Amino acid sequence: MDISSLFVAMPGAVAQGLIWGIMAIGVYITFRILDIADLSVDGTMCTGAAVCIIMMQAGANVWVALLAATIVGMIVGLATGIFHTVMGIPAILAGILTQLGLWGVNLKIMGKSNQAINVDKYDLLVSLRYVKNAILDKNTIVVVVLFILVIIAVLYWFFGTELGSSIRATGCNEMMARAQGINTNFNKVLGLMISNGMVALASALLGQYQGFADINMGKGAIVIGLAAVIIGEAIFGKVFKNFATKLLAVALGGVIYFIVLQIVIWLGVDTNLLKLFQALVVAVFLAVPYWKRRYFTKPKKIEE
């Protein structure tokens, strides 16, 4: 095994991890703030790229395409939100229904199961090609880091406003929120919309980065998002207490996840088994807090 081949692959892993970090921040909003596991993101993670690439192929400006992808993502969140609140479907099932429906929508947007975009012909914001040997302001890692910083700044502001605080209260204690006159259903829908908008934005960036949108690109996205959230919390949780730094930890969790994945691939693990590996890693990380409580809390003995 040649260690230098691992180093060569690292910048790519970091860039990809950062893009998934944006997606993971979206997952954080539903999973941690709203206390909902939203599975629609498996579909949204394709929709964003599909919208972005089809629009760019039709001649749209890259920023317009990104904005359109984000808005379509928010509409996906609206759909899941309506399933959940107006129709009373449990959140997990509502997400699965949206995800299933999106399969068809994504195919309709793309017209076929895969749509490519050539980095030489289109003015892409991020690309595999721009990771190494790219000037600073064109470098994908720099661009995505800037995206993340802006997103964190906006979310930090938003969740400090009256409306943002009421969304946090909704996720923390619904009874209390309603007793304080907060329309919790509206807030859940809004939270799902923001989350899916972020996921679609990440998807649009990922589509540009890899140069294509594919019907399968969102498969297992929720697991990667959760992994990033959990890894970020496990590693930086003791240091990062502030909301903005917590979001940063989630983005870094995405980077660490992809670095680890790269190492696993370098070690020669069968790539067909990667999804299994991903599922097991997330299962273990999700189990840690439970195990800690169950097996590692020492009974406190008071001597008198």
Place this chain on the structure above:
Amino acid sequence: MLQMSNIYKTFNAGTVNEKTALRNLSLTLEDGDFVTVIGGNGAGKSTMLNAIAGTWPVDQGSIVIDGEDVTKLPDYKRAKYLGRVFQDPMTGTAATMEIEENLALALRRGQNRTLRIGIKDKERQQYREMLATLGLGLEDRMTSKVGLLSGGQRQALTLLMATLKKPKLLLLDEHTAALDPKTAAKVLETTDLIVNRDHLTTLMITHNMKDAIAHGNRLIMMMSGRIILDIRGEEKKKLTVSDLLHKFEEESGEEFASDKAILG
């Protein structure tokens, strides 16, 4: 301030678990009334409070708060008029949020939540002063997460939140039942203080007959979803626990069964 007229509520209608919790219940509260509510388990005390708060729609009847018919409004819209403290100290506050954030949420009860900043600096001074009146030292811990507080502290905070924006009606659902006797007494003392200071119209459910007699200007006893006793003014002031027990037996034809209610 409150008019409940001919309220009916049946749970699980049409099943073997059918239970009529409120039966032709009518109650009118004058401005500034402090009413204590007693009654055995299943008498409909909490159900009455939930009907007022709008936890679910009632089957029949109407509820008017300060001249506005709220019968069809959902709970979060009625919250504009109501301050609520629940039996479980966990229910009234958001544990993962800071003390001052909880207060800021409560200050905006009944208002649209906008994109303005969630807590203004000048509010903090107000919160500090109000927390100081509780005498629990919370004024120095305003940025602590509420989850770190004890049950009594959380209940005192919930009480403050319920009254921060003056409610038309304060609903207290056995808000001291989960606390130890000393803390319960302290929270009750604070309740009296706030209710008298702000001249609040209040409905307080309690299991404790002594408390029901000692607090407020009016006492009602419920049984089987109805009010069976309504005592106010001078008559209430002279009331004793044995009077209450006697009246209960007279009205209901059975003995009062709960030791807890008698011994307190």
